[in-house]
Amino acid sequence: MRIMEVVLVMFNVVMLLLLVVRQQKPRQLLWEGLAVSVVLLVVQGWVEGWRWPLIPAYALTLAPLLALVLDHQRRARAGQGIVKRRGVRRIAALLIAVLYGAATVAAPLLFPVFTFAEPAGPHGIGTVAYHWIDSTREEKNAVAAAGAKRELNVRIWYPASKDAKGTRAPYVPDSKIYAEGHQQLLGLPQVFFTSLGEVRTHAIEHAALSDAEAMYPVIIFSHGSRGFEGQNMFQIEQLVSKGYIVAGINHTYSSMASIFSDGRVALFQDKTGSGIEPFEKTDKLNEVWVNDVRFVLDQLEQLAATDPDQRFTGRMDMGRVGMLGHSFGGATTVQMLLSDPRVQAGINMDGALYGKRRIPTAGISKPFLMISADSSIAASSGALSDDQLAAMGLNRGEVERYFKEVNARYAPVTAGGNYWLKLTDTSHMSFTDSFLISPILEWVQGTDARGTHRVVNEFTLDFFNYYLKGVPLQILNNAVGTHDDYILEKG
Numbered sequence: 001m002r003i004m005e006v007v008l009v010m011f012n013v014v015m016l017l018l019l020v021v022r023q024q025k026p027r028q029l030l031w032e033g034l035a036v037s038v039v040l041l042v043v044q045g046w047v048e049g050w051r052w053p054l055i056p057a058y059a060l061t062l063a064p065l066l067a068l069v070l071d072h073q074r075r076a077r078a079g080q081g082i083v084k085r086r087g088v089r090r091i092a093a094l095l096i097a098v099l100y101g102a103a104t105v106a107a108p109l110l111f112p113v114f115t116f117a118e119p120a121g122p123h124g125i126g127t128v129a130y131h132w133i134d135s136t137r138e139e140k141n142a143v144a145a146a147g148a149k150r151e152l153n154v155r156i157w158y159p160a161s162k163d164a165k166g167t168r169a170p171y172v173p174d175s176k177i178y179a180e181g182h183q184q185l186l187g188l189p190q191v192f193f194t195s196l197g198e199v200r201t202h203a204i205e206h207a208a209l210s211d212a213e214a215m216y217p218v219i220i221f222s223h224g225s226r227g228f229e230g231q232n233m234f235q236i237e238q239l240v241s242k243g244y245i246v247a248g249i250n251h252t253y254s255s256m257a258s259i260f261s262d263g264r265v266a267l268f269q270d271k272t273g274s275g276i277e278p279f280e281k282t283d284k285l286n287e288v289w290v291n292d293v294r295f296v297l298d299q300l301e302q303l304a305a306t307d308p309d310q311r312f313t314g315r316m317d318m319g320r321v322g323m324l325g326h327s328f329g330g331a332t333t334v335q336m337l338l339s340d341p342r343v344q345a346g347i348n349m350d351g352a353l354y355g356k357r358r359i360p361t362a363g364i365s366k367p368f369l370m371i372s373a374d375s376s377i378a379a380s381s382g383a384l385s386d387d388q389l390a391a392m393g394l395n396r397g398e399v400e401r402y403f404k405e406v407n408a409r410y411a412p413v414t415a416g417g418n419y420w421l422k423l424t425d426t427s428h429m430s431f432t433d434s435f436l437i438s439p440i441l442e443w444v445q446g447t448d449a450r451g452t453h454r455v456v457n458e459f460t461l462d463f464f465n466y467y468l469k470g471v472p473l474q475i476l477n478n479a480v481g482t483h484d485d486y487i488l489e490k491g
Contacts, residue, residue, distance in 0.1 A: 001108045004044040005054060009108065012037055012060035013101040019067045020097040027068065034064035049198055052191070053107040060104060111191070113198040114436040116233055117450070121241030126160035126207030127169050128311070129153065131261045134295045140288070141253040141269055153250040153258050154296055155229050157240045158312075159216060160207035171199035171230060171433075173259050178228075181256035181268065182437070185226050186429070192438055201230075202237055209311050213243060217320035217468040218300060220293055220336075220343070221248040224327025224351070224432070226268050228256045231432045232326060234453045235460060242461055243469075245316055246324075249296055251289055254328070279405055282328075282354040289332040290339065290355070297321070297342055320344065320468045324460070326431050327351045334359065337366050345467035347460060349431040350376050353409040363416025363491060367467040369476075370413045371456065373426040414491030419476060421459055422487045426452055455485060 001009065015033050041061050044050070050058070119125060130153070137150040172178035175197025182193040219239060223231050229248030230236070236246050252258045258266040270285060297318075304316035323346040325333035330351020336343045338357040345367035353359070386396075414420050423430070427445050435441045435449035442449050458475055465471040480490045 002048050002113055004040070004048050005057075005108055005113075008037075008040045008044045009054070009057045009105055011040055012057050012063070013104055016060055016063050016097050016101055019063055020094050030064040030068050034061070034068075037061040037064065048113075051113070051195055051198065053111040053195070056100065056104040056107055060100075110440055111195060111438055113195045115199075116202060116237055116433075116436075117453070119202055119237045119241030121238065121243065122162070123159035123210050123212065123241050123243060124162040124164045124207065125157055125201075125203040125237055125240045126164060126205075126209065127155060127157045127201075127203035128206055128309075129155045130299070132296070132299050134291075137291065137295070139252075143253070143266075143269055150252070150292070150295075151260070152252055152292060152296065153229065153260065154247055154299070155250075156245060156247045156312075157203055157236055158245045159210040159212065159240055159243055160204060161210055164204045164207040166204040166207055168200045169203045169205050170197065171201055171233065172196050172228075174257070177257045177259065177265065177267075181226070181228075182434070184268070185256065186434060186441070188441075192440075196437070201233055203240075209315055215315055215317040216243055216245045217317050217322065217464075218245045218247065219464065219468075220296065220321070220323040221246055222289065222293060222323070222325035222329030222332045223248070223251065223255060224325075224329055225254055225270070226256055227326065227329070227432065231434070232324075233433055234436070235324070235457060238457045238461065239464070242465070244464065245312075247296060247300060249292055251292055251329075254285070254289070279354065279402075282331075282352075283356045286328065286331055286335060286355040289328065290335045293323070293332060293336050294340060297340070318342070322346060322464050322468050325349065325351060327428065328354065331355055334364070334368070337364050337368060345464065347371060347463060349456070350428050352406060353413075358409065359412045359415070361412050361415065363412055363414075363418055365416060367463070368413075368418040369459065369463050370418075370420040371431065371459070372420065372422050373428055373430055374422055374424050375427045414489050417491050419463075419491075420489040422489075423452060423455060424485055424487075431456060451485075 015037065038061055041058060044054075132152050132154060134150040134152070139148040139150045175194070178196050179190050179193035182196065183190040186192075221229065221232060221236060223229060229250040236248065239246055250258050252266050253269040256268055260266070300316060301318050303312045304318050305313070307313040321342050321344055323333045323336055323343045325331070325347070326349045328351060330348030331354040333343075333346040333348050333351070334353055335355035335357055337346045338355075338359070343366075347369045349371045350373050426447055429435060430445070430447050430449065430452045435445065435447060462473060462475040466473045466476070476488070477490075479486075479488045481488065
């Protein structure tokens with residue numbers, strides 16, 4: 001909970017219990033309690049914004065007023081000589097108060113305005129957004145206007161001064177659109193996601209680029225199918241604070257939503273890449289993503305050479321470029337490692353190896369780290385019942401062929417000295433911010449979101465620090481083997 005939420009909830013709950021337990025309730029105390037509660041309610045809404053999980057706490061603002069009314073009635077009955085037995089009623093009232101107080105505290109805890117861990121590095125974080133149109137490519141999605149060109153939203157996060165002042169960037173640009181998108185992604189009621197619009201990142205809009213280093217290496221981030229460019233803020237902020245420029249690509253029509261600068265909205269349309277289906281389809285779609293990344297790299301090179309805003313001119317080290325992706329974006333990372341010499345090192349987080357290029361038997365020949373959820377590794381045709389297969393419109397033979405192809409593509413992942421990190425008690429969405437939205441999501445999945453994020457960040461930073469900055473390895477070589485939280489393999 002946020003600071004004013006904690007103050008409001010705790011004051012109102014304590015006031016409720018005091019009203020129930022205390023037999024004599026001075027009228028001055030009731031009026032003062034009502035006044036303080038009203039002030040806290042107004043301040044909390046003004047500073048942080050009102051939201052539905054605090055409705056029970058808001059309702060408690062009226063508790064002192066109700067107590068005043070009841071006290072007036074009690075005094076009137078006493079004046080008439082009416083006396084009622086109150087023992088059972090007091091016990092019932094106390095029980096109800098305790099249960100209501102517990103619900104008042106639990107609601108904002110179960111549906112929080114979540115926060116990101118404090119960036120651990122010496123840098124602050126700045127951010128700026130771009131809308132780029134690739135005039136060489138026609139948009140092929142069926143919902144696009146005839147002749148429309150491929151256009152992309154790209155957000156860049158970069159090192160800034162720790163003392164940078166300004167507006168902290170929101171986590172999502174439109175809470176309603178992204179609440180609906182998360183509902184479709186995770187299959188849960190939209191009520192889970194109504195607080196997304198209140199979440200703030202540590203990034204300052206349009207902050208000045210830090211002068212602590214002359215140039216900064218660049219990392220491209222590619223989200224998963226139905227994801228978005230900021231879905232891994234837990235990871236992006238830590239990288240930037242450690243001295244990296246991160247460019248997040250929003251893959252139009254494959255993302256949760258693309259909200260363009262002129263107000264147009266392109267929602268998710270591409271159903272390919274989100275389940276068991278022919279590799280021909282997923283490989284074809286992946287090439288669109290690969291071309292997105294190539295185009296963005298071209299644009300970044302132009303910014304590094306001549307930035308109209310003078311922010312990145314001469315400050316992006318395009319000779320030190322890495323890439324990071326989740327799910328379908330992880331597959332895209334592998335394809336970029338195999339096809340574009342500008343990408344020197346890459347990490348694939350739980351992405352099946354879609355794409356038209358196969359990893360050679362001898363390996364990728366560039367530094368590569370595969371990170372997988374143990375639940376993803378365990379998946380196979382045998383894990384699916386006949387009813388599940390029927391619901392998916394598949395037969396067992398099709399699924400067995402699919403997993404045979406998957407295993408063949410994975411076989412050379414660690415060849416040539418590369419790494420494969422397999423995390424225990426994780427699922428596909430553990431590698432995003434998604435499980436921070438509510439602890440209920442963690443309990444259902446049996447995962448520890450922040451614990452997983454810490455491990456992922458440790459390995460991510462160690463990997464890129466070595467291969468892009470030349471900093472000696474701190475973890476990777478010493479961690480090979482089986483551990484309580486993970487298994488690390490090296491080829």
